[in-house]
Structures are given as structure tokens and as C-alpha cells.
Amino acid sequence: MLSENNRMTSLFTYPRAIMLLVAIVALATGMAPPAWLPAGTAWTTALAFVTIGLYATGLIAEAITSLVFFLGAMLLAVAPADVVFSGFSSTAFWIIFGGLILGMSIRHTGLGQAIADRLLMRLPGRYSGLIAATVGAGLLLAFLMPGAMGRMVLIVPIAVAVADRAGFDEGSNGRIAVVLAAIFGTHLGSFAILPSNTPNVVWSGAMESMHGIDIGYIDYLWWHFPVLGLVRSALLVVVLVYAFPDRPGIRSEARDAPAPLDRDQRQTALVLLVALGFWATDALHGIGPAWVALGAALYCLFNASRLVPAKPFAALDMGPLLLLAGILGVGSVIAHAGIGEAAFTQLLPILPLEPAANAINYAVISIGGTALAVLTAMPGVPAIGVPLGETLANATGWSVQSVLTILAASYSTYLLPYQAPPILIGAQLGQVPWGALTRFTLGFAVLSIVLVFPLHYLWLQWIGVLTG
Structure with missing residues (x-):
């Protein structure tokens, strides 16, 4: 029984x-x-x-x-086939393909472990210090490298190697926390840096094309980085340390002076540095991040079995590629059908927006945009929200620029992992258990709404952004 x-x-x-x-x-x-x-x-x-x-x-x-x-x-x-399968033709798909090959090379040559050994000699020995340093490294990378997918490809294999060298076994709290620190550290902070991810670029482009408002890099950074960048990164460290308690057990070989890089490790490191250089300077040469990643991957593939296994495609995990293509396909189909825009337009007349009710207006727009993101890809929030700028401005009494600045809080806060493909890809590369990823994403989103949104509102009020 x-x-x-x-x-x-x-x-x-x-x-x-x-x-x-x-x-x-x-x-x-x-x-x-x-x-x-x-x-x-x-x-x-x-x-x-x-x-x-x-x-x-x-x-x-x-x-x-x-x-x-x-x-x-x-x-x-x-929807038409080109919409359903649009993920396969997206640049994100090829960034991930290139990233998987680069990650394979980092593991195959042992470069990841070599970098981890050198980092652990300089990183704090305390667990909280290790998590904070990983989040900080991810945030710094967001300034240097504009593409979120490319950052995941670069930082996650190194984070996995650091976790391994720190003595965190597969599936342990410490390993999950270090990988999530790298993933969320480089992704969350990027929403406060204008060119560092796609939703920001969509928002900026729509603001200029639809409302004639040109947003500068420093202005955007001043509006969002102190709270959405620094405060939320600090909150991320605290939540990770308490949600995934653990204690480093540095492996004995990691305490010794690391051996010099061998020829294959140096060659892989050079490929990564060249790719990083091209990623960081794409505004100068015009070569997209996807094609930089693909070029770097081809170099590694041409050097099998030194930089990658002898049969690299047999060792290639197709899961992340299919996952990304599916996620992007769902977003494209929803956008093609106009479902998200219809839902938002339906709700707009009943939202409690009114002039002078500043705190309520901020809450409604920020939380409403966060809810809208469940029905769209993350870039769908600015794509749908920015055209409604005049309507929202009339309802709140704020200027168009003021009311649409709030959207950054919305599209940087996702309730579930599927809403943010870079998070999904990072988790796949880092082998984070799905249950842990989902619980953490939802829990951190709730904490962001409760703790970070009010601070963001007060900051925008204090610096004079939320004005008529």
C-alpha cells in the first residue's frame, strides 16, 4: 500500500x-x-x-x-517556417556554437584549470569572498565585452574550473553558486551598461527612432548603474552565499605554484585574447560577435586533435543549440502573432496610472513590464513598451523619456530562466541543475522587485529623472 x-x-x-x-x-x-x-x-x-x-x-x-x-x-x-526556425539563423545561435567549441578547447587543453589555479592564488580564501570576486569579475567583463552570449561562453568554463579547483564537487552548493555568480554577475549588471546587451540596444534604438530621443552612454550609466548595477550585484552575492552555503576545500595541487602554460594552452589563450579584442572593439571594425566566435572556433577545429578532441562534433553537446533555437523561435512566433502587445494593450486602460502618484506609477510600469516579459523575449519589453511612451506619459504626467527609463528595471528582471537565453546557455554550459536555476531565478526576481525596485525609484527621483 x-x-x-x-x-x-x-x-x-x-x-x-x-x-x-x-x-x-x-x-x-x-x-x-x-x-x-x-x-x-x-x-x-x-x-x-x-x-x-x-x-x-x-x-x-x-x-x-x-x-x-x-x-x-x-x-x-x-507561423511561417522562417519565423518558427528563426533561432537557427540568428547570430546568437552562432555565438553559442562558437562558444561551445571554445569551451571544448579550454577543457581539452587544460587551459581552464591553469587559469583557475592562477586565479585561486589571488582570490580570497573565504567562501563569501570567492563569490563576491566572481560576481565582480563578471561585472567588469560586461564593460569590456558587449555581447551577453559571448560573455557566457568566455566566463562560464573558467568559473567551472575555479569551482573544481576550489574543491566543489559536481552538484554541490559551492559549484552551483560559483557558476551562478559568473552567469548572473555578468548578465544582471550589463542591463545598466547601454551597449552591453540586446534589450538595452533595442530600447535605445526605439527611443531615437520613435521619439527622437538620443540617449548617451554616460547618462544611461548614471541613471541605472548605481542601483541596477552595484546594489543588485551586492544583493546577488548575499543571496548566493546564503542560498547555497558551502566551504571551499582548495585542492592540494591548486595550492602549489602553477606550472607554466604548455604550447596548446598558450595557443588557446591567444585565440581567446584575440577574440576578446575583436568583441570589445566591434564598433571600430564592424565584425559581429557571432562571426568572431565562429572564426575562433574554426581555428580550433583546424587544429584538432591538439586544441579540440580528434572528433570534435562527436563530443559536441547539441542541447544548448537546440534550446537556444527553441527559445528564440517561441519569442519570434509570439512577436509575429502580436500576442504580447495585445495583452499589454488590453491591460493598459485598467492600470491605476495617474499624475502625481509617482510611486504607484513606477510600481505599475516596472512590475507590469516584468510580467509582460513572461509572454515575450526580453527585447520584447522595450519593443512593445517604447511605442506606448506617449500614452504612458499622458497617464503619469511624466515626460516620455522619464516614463520609459523605468523599463530598464522591467526587462532586467526575469521571473523564469527561459526568458533570458544567455542565462539558459550559461546554465547549460555550467551544468547547473534546472531546479536550482529555476528556484534561484524566481527568488532573486522577487527580491529584486521588493528591495531593488524601490531603491531604483528613489534614485531616479533624487537625480531628477522622474519629472514632467
Whole structure:
């Protein structure tokens, strides 16, 4: 009887219960679509619900969820094939492909362990110091390298090597914390640095093209970096230390003076430095980060079996590539159908926005944008929100620039990992368990809304940004 109860319990775990509810909602949406949905998008919305639910719960492998989405999208004809499979033609796909090859080279040559040994001789010995130093390194990299995907490719293999050399076994709290410190440290802070990720660039471009407002690098940094960059990075350190308590156990070989780099390690390091140089200066030469990554990967592949295994494609993990293509495909299909914009437009008239209610206005816009991001890719928040600038300005009594500045808090705060492909890719490269990633992402988002959003509002008020 007990074993039967255990079997029934295993059949009705929380992920399965959530997916059952999602499936019911999706079926109801497809058969009886709400009036606000654009015509002909009912089954598109239903498929999006199911796909997002599978990504969010991790009930099946993320790569398989992508394949389920591709098959469902084509069978239901929810969008043209070039929209459904747009992820495969995106530059992000090729950044990740190049990054996987570079990560393979870092592991194959032992460069990651060599770098980790040198870092551990300089990093603090305390656990909190190690996490803080990793977050700080990620934040510094966000200033040097504009592409979030490229940063993940560069920093995560090194973070894994540091965790290994610090004595954190696979699946341990310390290993998860170090990898998450690298991932979130370089990604969260980048939202306060104008050219460092795609949503920022979308926001800036839309502000100029739609409202004629040209935002400068220093202005944007002044508005957001003190709170969304520094304060939130400090909060990240505290949460990681307390959510994943552990104690470093530096391996004996890591305490010894590291051996000089061998020829293959030096060659891989040179490839990485050249790639970093091109990534940091893309505004000068115009070569996109994806093609820098692909060029670096080709150099490594031409030097198999020295820089990569003799059969590199047999060792290549296709999971991250399928995951990214699926995530981008879902976002493209939702954008193509206009579902996110329709939902936001439907809610806008009932939002409690009014002049002089500054704190409420900030809360509604920032939290509303965070909720909108559940239905769109992260760049979808500025893409949908910026065109509504005049409407929001009239409702709040603020200027267009003032009201749209708040969106940075929204599109930098994601409730679930699937909303931010760089986070997903970093977690895949660092082999962070899906459950730990999801719990941390949601928990940190809630803390950001409760603790960081009010500080951001007060800061914008104090420096005079939230004005009419």
C-alpha cells in the first residue's frame, strides 16, 4: 500500500500538476479564445503556453521541448517556417556554437584549470569572498565585452574550473553558486551598461527612432548603474552565499605554484585574447560577435586533435543549440502573432496610472513590464513598451523619456530562466541543475522587485529623472 501511495505521489509532482493546469488552459484558449487575442492566434497562444510551461517546469529535457515546439508549430501552421526556425539563423545561435567549441578547447587543453589555479592564488580564501570576486569579475567583463552570449561562453568554463579547483564537487552548493555568480554577475549588471546587451540596444534604438530621443552612454550609466548595477550585484552575492552555503576545500595541487602554460594552452589563450579584442572593439571594425566566435572556433577545429578532441562534433553537446533555437523561435512566433502587445494593450486602460502618484506609477510600469516579459523575449519589453511612451506619459504626467527609463528595471528582471537565453546557455554550459536555476531565478526576481525596485525609484527621483 505504501509503495502504491509513493507511486501515485510520483505521478503527481508539482511540475506535472503545473503542466496539467497549463495544458487545460492551453486547450481552453485554443477552443474558446478570449476576445482580446488577435484573430487566428488562439492555437499559437495555446502552443506558447505549453512550450513555456515545459521550459519553466523542466518536466522534459529543454532540447526536447524545443523539438516539441518546432513540430507543433509546423503541424498547427502557427507561423511561417522562417519565423518558427528563426533561432537557427540568428547570430546568437552562432555565438553559442562558437562558444561551445571554445569551451571544448579550454577543457581539452587544460587551459581552464591553469587559469583557475592562477586565479585561486589571488582570490580570497573565504567562501563569501570567492563569490563576491566572481560576481565582480563578471561585472567588469560586461564593460569590456558587449555581447551577453559571448560573455557566457568566455566566463562560464573558467568559473567551472575555479569551482573544481576550489574543491566543489559536481552538484554541490559551492559549484552551483560559483557558476551562478559568473552567469548572473555578468548578465544582471550589463542591463545598466547601454551597449552591453540586446534589450538595452533595442530600447535605445526605439527611443531615437520613435521619439527622437538620443540617449548617451554616460547618462544611461548614471541613471541605472548605481542601483541596477552595484546594489543588485551586492544583493546577488548575499543571496548566493546564503542560498547555497558551502566551504571551499582548495585542492592540494591548486595550492602549489602553477606550472607554466604548455604550447596548446598558450595557443588557446591567444585565440581567446584575440577574440576578446575583436568583441570589445566591434564598433571600430564592424565584425559581429557571432562571426568572431565562429572564426575562433574554426581555428580550433583546424587544429584538432591538439586544441579540440580528434572528433570534435562527436563530443559536441547539441542541447544548448537546440534550446537556444527553441527559445528564440517561441519569442519570434509570439512577436509575429502580436500576442504580447495585445495583452499589454488590453491591460493598459485598467492600470491605476495617474499624475502625481509617482510611486504607484513606477510600481505599475516596472512590475507590469516584468510580467509582460513572461509572454515575450526580453527585447520584447522595450519593443512593445517604447511605442506606448506617449500614452504612458499622458497617464503619469511624466515626460516620455522619464516614463520609459523605468523599463530598464522591467526587462532586467526575469521571473523564469527561459526568458533570458544567455542565462539558459550559461546554465547549460555550467551544468547547473534546472531546479536550482529555476528556484534561484524566481527568488532573486522577487527580491529584486521588493528591495531593488524601490531603491531604483528613489534614485531616479533624487537625480531628477522622474519629472514632467
